[in-house]
């Protein structure tokens with residue numbers, strides 16, 4: 509077995525990812541630090557989920573190297589590949605729960621597939637994982653009987669089933685109301701703090717970014733535009749990053765007849781009761 513997987517760094521060196529001949533991202537070189545939350549940020553369709561799928565190993569990278577805790581993902585023995593895969597928990601955008609199974613059975617699936625635990629132990633672990641995400645009372649519910657936020661938390665419980673060293677989350681707060689989204693952010697931070705996991709979150713939720721990011725990677729136009737800390741991101745003067753963080757549209761409206769930034773400033777004043 510090569511490389512330890514305790515809070516592993518994920519090192520990407522000159523990585524290109526895409527589909528068939530089509531390159532979606534190229535020249536990605538960064539280290540997603542172990543035991544920290546890295547946020548991958550970028551506009552819709554820039555390749556965030558694609559990069560995540562490549563880090564997980566669901567799709568092979570086109571070129572470059574991904575090294576996780578000292579293990580080169582392209583050159584693993586079948587045994588190490590399976591072991592590495594087991595140590596990565598993934599929260600997919602929609603929670604990816606099986607609709608025909610109750611929540612408890614959904615969480616039990618990876619345990620049945622990858623461990624030799626007895627049924628009673630599996631039940632115990634499932635109970636612990638559901639408690640971790642605040643769903644202890646919902647073991648017998650079907651996914652369709654849960655709200656979107658609950659389904660995301662259930663997806664997180666399933667991602668945590670095998671006590672992963674790495675947790676990868678694809679847009680964990682998308683479609684959630686602000687309070688439920690904050691709950692999810694808090695849960696991610698609690699998991700990092702409690703289990704010292706390496707966490708990678710793909711998002712374009714700016715509030716979530718501020719709440720959880722230790723390390724930020726910004727993707728744009730097929731490249732990595734930025735990597736660094738949150739204060740470094742905030743201080744960055746790249747025009748795309750400034751526009752992204754300020755949430756400004758691409759064009760000025762001729763119909764509204766007012767500059768976007770001025771209009772937003774006025775609306776802020778209005779909502780704050782300023783004349």
Ligand SMILES: Nc1ncnc2c1ncn2[C@@H]1O[C@H](COP(=O)(O)OP(=O)(O)OP(=O)(O)O)[C@@H](O)[C@H]1O
Pocket residue numbers: 527532550551552553554555556557558559712
């Ligand atoms: N399975 C696939 N086969 C071929 N092309 C794909 C596939 N999945 C995604 N793409 C393409 O790859 C590009 C990047 O998509 P991706 O889903 O990674 O972007 P994203 O940044 O996660 O977008 P969003 O924020 O909207 O979810 C898009 O042009 C998309 O059409």
